[in-house]
Amino acid sequence: MKLTLRVWRQQNAEAPGAMVTYEVDGISRDMSFLEMLDTLNEELILGGDEPVAFDHDCREGICGACSLVINGDAHGPERTTTCQLHMRSFQDGDTIDVEPWRASAFPVVKDLVVDRSAFDRIIQSGGYISAPTGTAPDAHATPVPKPDADFAFEHAECIGCGACVAACPNGSAMLFTSAKVNHLNVLPQGAPERETRVLDMVATMDEEGFGGCTLTGECATACPKGIPLPSIAAMNKEWLRATRKVRR
Amino acid sequence: MTRTLWDSSVGKKTIMAVSGLVMLGYLVVHMLGNLKIFFGSDEFNHYAHWLRTLGEPFLHYEWALWIVRVVLVAAVVLHAVSAYQLSRRDLRARPTAYVHKRARASYATRTMRYGGLILALFIVWHILDLTTGTVHPGGFQPGHPYQNVLDTFSTWYGNVVYIVAVLALGLHVQHGFWSAAQTLGVGNATRDRVLKALANVLAVVLTAGFVSVPVAVMTGVVS
Numbered sequence: 001m002k003l004t005l006r007v008w009r010q011q012n013a014e015a016p017g018a019m020v021t022y023e024v025d026g027i028s029r030d031m032s033f034l035e036m037l038d039t040l041n042e043e044l045i046l047g048g049d050e051p052v053a054f055d056h057d058c059r060e061g062i063c064g065a066c067s068l069v070i071n072g073d074a075h076g077p078e079r080t081t082t083c084q085l086h087m088r089s090f091q092d093g094d095t096i097d098v099e100p101w102r103a104s105a106f107p108v109v110k111d112l113v114v115d116r117s118a119f120d121r122i123i124q125s126g127g128y129i130s131a132p133t134g135t136a137p138d139a140h141a142t143p144v145p146k147p148d149a150d151f152a153f154e155h156a157e158c159i160g161c162g163a164c165v166a167a168c169p170n171g172s173a174m175l176f177t178s179a180k181v182n183h184l185n186v187l188p189q190g191a192p193e194r195e196t197r198v199l200d201m202v203a204t205m206d207e208e209g210f211g212g213c214t215l216t217g218e219c220a221t222a223c224p225k226g227i228p229l230p231s232i233a234a235m236n237k238e239w240l241r242a243t244r245k246v247r248r
Numbered sequence: 249m250t251r252t253l254w255d256s257s258v259g260k261k262t263i264m265a266v267s268g269l270v271m272l273g274y275l276v277v278h279m280l281g282n283l284k285i286f287f288g289s290d291e292f293n294h295y296a297h298w299l300r301t302l303g304e305p306f307l308h309y310e311w312a313l314w315i316v317r318v319v320l321v322a323a324v325v326l327h328a329v330s331a332y333q334l335s336r337r338d339l340r341a342r343p344t345a346y347v348h349k350r351a352r353a354s355y356a357t358r359t360m361r362y363g364g365l366i367l368a369l370f371i372v373w374h375i376l377d378l379t380t381g382t383v384h385p386g387g388f389q390p391g392h393p394y395q396n397v398l399d400t401f402s403t404w405y406g407n408v409v410y411i412v413a414v415l416a417l418g419l420h421v422q423h424g425f426w427s428a429a430q431t432l433g434v435g436n437a438t439r440d441r442v443l444k445a446l447a448n449v450l451a452v453v454l455t456a457g458f459v460s461v462p463v464a465v466m467t468g469v470v471s
Binding site: 006008019069071072073097099102103104105167169170171172199202203205206209210211212213214215216217218228229230232233234235236237238239240241243 | 252253255256257258259260261262334337338339340341342343344345346347348349350352353354357358360423426427429430431432433434435436437440
């Protein structure tokens with residue numbers, strides 16, 4: 001396959017960036033999108049140019065490190081992570097636009113790499129439980145109803161890649177935050193911090209400069225792990241419950 | 249708790265949802281009342297007069313109407329101020345647009361902000377036209393709403409402004425009602441289809457009900 005790539009190049013956080021056009025040839029349909037970028041980078045290095053910086057780690061679709069907006073879609077045209085996107089999703093001769101996540105809370109570090117530590121700070125403000133130390137408790141000492149366990153697992157699937165923020169026209173982190181809140185709030189292990197968790201995590205989300213939710217549904221469409229849109233309604237319910245229960 | 253509501257993006261959405269539902273409830277009653285125009289001038293004018301005597305003798309003349317007006321103004325102001333502040337936050341959160349553009353979300357969802365602005369301007373015109381009579385075409389007669397409605401819908405611009413605003417209302421309600429349900433935490437996977445259907449029904453019924461009046465005047469069904 002021969003492709004024309006238009007890639008966002010930006011030297012550092014302060015420097016202005018621009019789309020730069022590259023031609024790549026000899027791309028196999030079986031390559032992942034990141035392997036295609038590796039091919040481009042090898043050519044750039046051989047030509048004495050600086051390679052395109054992009055985030056990646058496990059390349060198995062489970063770590064949440066990769067983050068590219070491909071032709072306007074977070075993680076590209078398939079519902080998966082960029083590392084699991086294969087070049088067979090494109091046609092020979094295609095022009096492909098590659099951009100970083102765009103959100104004021106995710107400033108560009110270099111080229112396609114953005115700083116997603118705002119997500120870490122949301123987690124720090126409430127994405128934990130108080131677990132007693134000492135001997136391991138007996139198995140099944142804390143019963144969890146099956147529907148609750150399923151609900152928690154569904155939300156625990158979130159890998160924190162930030163595609164929801166990138167896809168949202170408002171740069172909102174509501175789907176991410178709701179996945180994390182719902183995951184712990186439904187379980188007995190998360191019960192002690194049930195109210196403070198949702199209030200603190202939503203407050204941190206606001207402080208970090210993410211936009212609000214207008215229920216466009218773009219986040220749930222882009223999510224590689226299929227966190228559903230009703231998660232947001234479930235978190236809103238938790239938030240309203242917490243405002244009634246907690247006095248501060 | 250009031251502070252928490254006003255300071256949080258989720259809280260402000262809650263305020264928008266509740267004020268929106270208050271206005272929506274009013275609109276359903278308003279639309280049904282409008283349909284009285286199909287039963288002739290006596291019944292329509294009598295209905296309008298009854299609205300002023302509502303709640304008597306416990307309430308004084310027109311007090312019920314004023315209570316409704318105060319509640320509605322509060323709802324409009326809270327809804328608009330929250331929308332403005334939330335929109336500012338949303339625009340700040342995405343300072344750099346994507347180079348590769350594509351349409352995001354449904355038409356009703358994308359037009360919520362413009363639709364809201366159209367509706368705000370329409371409400372001002374609508375009150376100046378049929379409540380105070382300031383910009384009413386022809387002689388405005390207080391207490392004779394039937395004739396006043398005929399006057400307004402006998403002008404081309406009266407019809408255009410009204411129908412455009414009502415179509416904007418339909419779109420606004422279609423996304424707004426479902427959205428409010430999500431914000432208030434009523435939505436879940438199993439209820440989603442019911443809520444979406446309810447939003448569509450409300451949007452279509454409100455639009456059809458309101459539009460039927462200018463159409464009836466234009467076609468001579470009401471004269």
